Amino acid sequence: MGCHPALSWPTFQTLLRDGQQSYNCLTSSLFWLILMVTLQPLSCRSRIMSLATRRETSIVSQVAIALLMSIIPLLILMAICLTGCQDLGTPTSQPTSLLDSATVSPSLPATSLPSPPTPTAPAVITLTLWTAPNYSPQAEGAAGETMGHLLAAFNETQQDIQIEYTLKKPQGKGGLLDFLLTASSVAPAVLPDLILLEPHALRDAASAELLQPLDDLLPLSLQEDIFPFALEAGRFEGQLQGLQFETDALHLLYNTNKMDAPPLTWTDVLTNPETKYLFPAGSPGGLTSDSFLIHYLGTGARLFDEAGQLALDKEAMTAVLNYYAAGIESGVVPTTVLELESTADAWSTYLEAKVAMTEIEASHYLANRHLLNNTTYAAIPGQNGPAPTVSQGWMIAIVTQDQYRAKAASRFIEWWLGSENNADWNLAAGTLPVRRAAYHGLGQQDPYWGFIAELLETARPYPLAAVYREVSAAWQIALVAVLNGEQTPEAAAAQVMDALGQ
Structure with missing residues (x-):
């Protein structure tokens, strides 16, 4: 079976429009032809009668002239109508051939869809x-x-x-x-x-x-x-x-009756054995307290690298554990710190003026400052200067x-x-x-x-990475081992590194 070329919709519309115009023109022309044919005999007869009354010598020639003069307007009118119809039948814009247009797939006339309404914010x-x-x-x-x-x-x-x-x-x-x-x-x-x-x-x-x-x-x-x-x-x-x-923040409180100025470094803390220093070294849920984290950061070390990967510093851990061991040995850090799981546990001891310094949350201090006398505040001492606090x-x-x-x-x-x-x-x-x-x-x-x-x-900020829980647990094991004299700070730090694959 043969394939018929497909007409595009625009081409079909043009042909249909031109055909309609040609039809209208031809119809109009036919009407005028009929009218002229009907009227021309009457006109011709009147001319012949007029010539007869004048008794012209050549009646035949005069009749012929009259008939010719009557037909000429009719011929001119027909030519005008046909010429106009031919012009109307020629499309103003058309493919060079029907085959050219047949190569275009049929499609519906393009219509513009209404744009979706722009969403507006409700009044309230x-x-x-x-x-x-x-x-x-x-x-x-x-x-x-x-x-x-x-x-x-x-x-x-x-x-x-x-x-x-x-x-x-x-x-x-x-x-x-x-x-x-x-x-x-x-x-x-x-x-x-x-x-x-x-x-x-x-x-x-x-x-x-x-x-x-x-x-x-x-x-x-x-x-x-x-x-x-x-x-x-x-x-x-x-x-x-x-x-x-x-937020909240951990900082130092010290008794001004026992100390003239707060310590800035670990060396300052260890210099005067009479100035006892409390911090929680117990195990809240098997994890080390925030105090150890602050002391570790107080060495200038970091926990994570730029990519967020764990990057423990063995030397920093060893330094913190050595600080604790020296505190226990000098008597500045009481052995009871292992019984303190939070700063609140150390509060009553400080209120009784049994120690010169303790670490405390700002929220606890604000709620209980009315109970204090001869007390002021400072940053927690670090290895070589004040340590950064941890906040959440x-x-x-x-x-x-x-x-x-x-x-x-x-x-x-x-x-x-x-x-x-x-x-x-x-x-x-x-x-x-x-x-x-x-x-x-x-x-x-x-x-x-x-x-x-x-x-x-x-x-x-407090470390939120899941691995920090493992770090905190490993630190607590090392801290207890050092304070109980079971391991040296170096050995305990090495054990932490091995446990965490560092």
Whole structure:
């Protein structure tokens, strides 16, 4: 069976249009021909009768002339009509041949689809915040009252954004992270716009790709005013996944009746055997306390390299263990430090003025400073100077993927971390603000806040890598072995390196 060439739709339309025009023209021409044929005999007869009355000598010639004069207009009219029809039948734009157009596949005439409507932001956006009881208006004491006032103030001052909160357990089954991970797969519609998470939970949520990066959502001026450790703690794979809004820090307290000035180095600590120094060396859950981590960082060593891989320093570990052994030998460090699992365990001993120095969290100091006399504060001594403290705290993150709701959520974070709001809530909660600007006014009222601001400039975020738990456990084994005289510092450090494959 032969194949017929395909006509394109535009070519077919042109032929159809021209055919219609030719038909109309020919019809009009035929009408005028019929009319002229009908009228011409009458005209011709009148001319003949006129000639007959004039008694012309050559009647035949005169009749012929009359007939010719009557037919000429008819012929001219026919020529005009046919010429016009021929012009109308010629398309103004046509392929060179029908075969040329036949090579084009048939297609429907192009039609322009209406553009989808541009999404617009709703007049009022109501955000949902998932939080834990301690970070809600239902928290006990001034923290809950202040949180309630701040949320109410936000709703009153923002015409286009409102905030509502839902309480979840802080950890475990049915907790904030557990609900977030579960709802994301079975009921994403119930996910919140914002969520508060502890550091490890934030890392897990970011790993599951459930959070929106904040780098482009929050003003650069806000990010630059946050202490470096807090920004670093919220980063995951190079993106700011959450923003720390509160923190705590470990520092030194010393009795001014027993010491004129705080020690800056380990040598200063060991110089006077009468100045006892307490720090927790016990085993909370088989892991070493934050004190060992700070003492290790106080050597100038690091835990991880630039790629995030574990990079333990054997010499730094040996130096810390030697410091402990020398403290026990000189009597500056009581052997009871192995019984202390937290700084709170050392607090009562310090209150009784049995020791000259102890390490304490800032939150504990703020809550109990009214009990102290003849006490002031300083950074924890390091190998060759003050050691950097370690800090951690809860964070706020954005969950919603809707661009308008995410923008509204970022406005709440910006407001919530405003310097005055951040200071007010942390003061009420007994924790530390993370914004430098929050300390400007506080430092003028109380010199302690100026000290804390300086301390936080060099603070390090608490290690969140899973391997750090193994490191902490290995450190605790080495610490106990050295303080009990079971191993030398060098042998204990070498054992740690072997256990961790370093």
